[in-house]
Amino acid sequence: MATDVHRPVIPSPEATGAVGSAQAVHVEGLTRSFDGRAVIDDLRLDVRPGEFVALLGRSGCGKSTLLRILAGLDRDIRGTVLVPRRKAVAFQAPRLMPWKKVWRNVLLGLPGKPQRAVADQALEEVGLSHRSDAWPKTLSGGEAQRASLARALVREPDLLLLDEPFGALDALTRIKAQRLVGELWQRRGCAVLLVTHDVEEAVLLADRVLVMDDGVIAHEQTVDLDRPRDITDPRFAELRAGLLERLGVDTAAEAA
């Protein structure tokens, strides 16, 4: 149940809501301005169900704004944005409620009266079941991020939005967390949109890497390497170099 309406796609920008069922995210003509300056300008984006998409870009290019819009946290927008009803976000900071124990944080906002077992199962999945009863203040950075991930997964999302979730982790923890996200995605089969500034991370995890610039998707790169991917693979390095160049060229053009 990715999207609600199933109708032939009409190639007309006025036909809002007309989306084929083979999309988990459909964004068209999206514009978001801050004080008259368009951070996102007539953006178009489609994500298939189960697809892992990474969104790269310089800081301030609007990639986090786009994610916040998809999460429904920013509604001062113009254009069409269609997202599945069941979606979840993991932020760069874990944003756990410090006054709730880990398992209560995981269950927070779930409809009905969910049992603790539901939370424990999600925590088990991220390898954190032993900290279920802990206060968030006692978690390490990696543990807190995993708890945040469990909180997102327990919602069984059709779309998982990740806003630089590994940004604040140390290098070793980051490698483990990346691997975990890859495994969870393969197991769950939900669509993932990962906002990051780490090109290697994007190539490692994503089916498709998008580069955002000037408020639009400026470049798109499909990654068809076999999983699990090997950083030392020459094709990996090639893709990585290409994307870096893409980002580098953009900064050079900006400076000129």
Added chain:
Amino acid sequence: MSISHAPPGPREPDISEISKQGTQHGSQQGPRQGADLDLTPIAPASSRRTRVPRSLRRTTGPLLLLALWQLLSTTGVLTPDVLASPGRIAQVGWDLIADGSLPGAIGTSLRRVAGGLLLGTVIGVGLALASGLFRVGEDLVDAPVQMLRTVPFVGLIPLFIIWFGIGEAPKIAIITLGVTFPLYLNVYAGIRGVDAQLIEAGESLGLSRWGLVRHVVLPGALPGALTGLRYSLGIAWLALVFAEQVNADSGIGFLMVQARDFLRTDVIVVCLIVYAFLGLLADFVVRTLERLLLQWRPTFTGR
């Protein structure tokens, strides 16, 4: 006991040995491996001072003061109509407890404080919720409250006596007024100080407006609310003293006013001690509340 890592045996201390030229002294003592440093032991902190435990040392000061007071009283330097002796005060305190007048007075005073505190908490927290949670509430409530806050509440006693007579009502009203403002200010600041990132996270988890208030805003405002409660308790005792010394016929304040008329400094001091103990008790209650309710705080170190 001390363990020295300095090499044993006779050795002339020579600063120049530290430098590289240490070899020329070698003929006298024979050079040890590398430069021969003058090592001094660092004694572990626990071995330095033992003897008197700290808690005992801390009680010595007040006890000495008490002894001095008793000494001055017995030698007649301090006459009873200036300040009664500690022994006399203990005796009077015991008598007052025995004949039931002190427990009665404490009961009356506690009832007044409890009543004022309850009313003040309801009003203060209610107003803070209204102005903290809703824009409209803020616009309507905050300005008047901030204006009223600047009026010294003790100054309202005459007005309250005209309005409420001389019974319990004006006393409870004055305590209520004193309690309301610190609670309002701290709860309001607590609500407005909740981390916007957490609110956003709550939103993204699908919490309703009420869910956000219940699971994010109110717990986040709790530290502020408890600070407010602490201030409020302090002010409640202060207000009680004022209220009871004007026109009371029962309570601790009344006991004091009566004692003043008979120059009974011993009774006055007993009442002051009671006030102090009640204040301590209130503080203890709030600190216990904080320990129970704020265990989650990263800064919490009270265990």
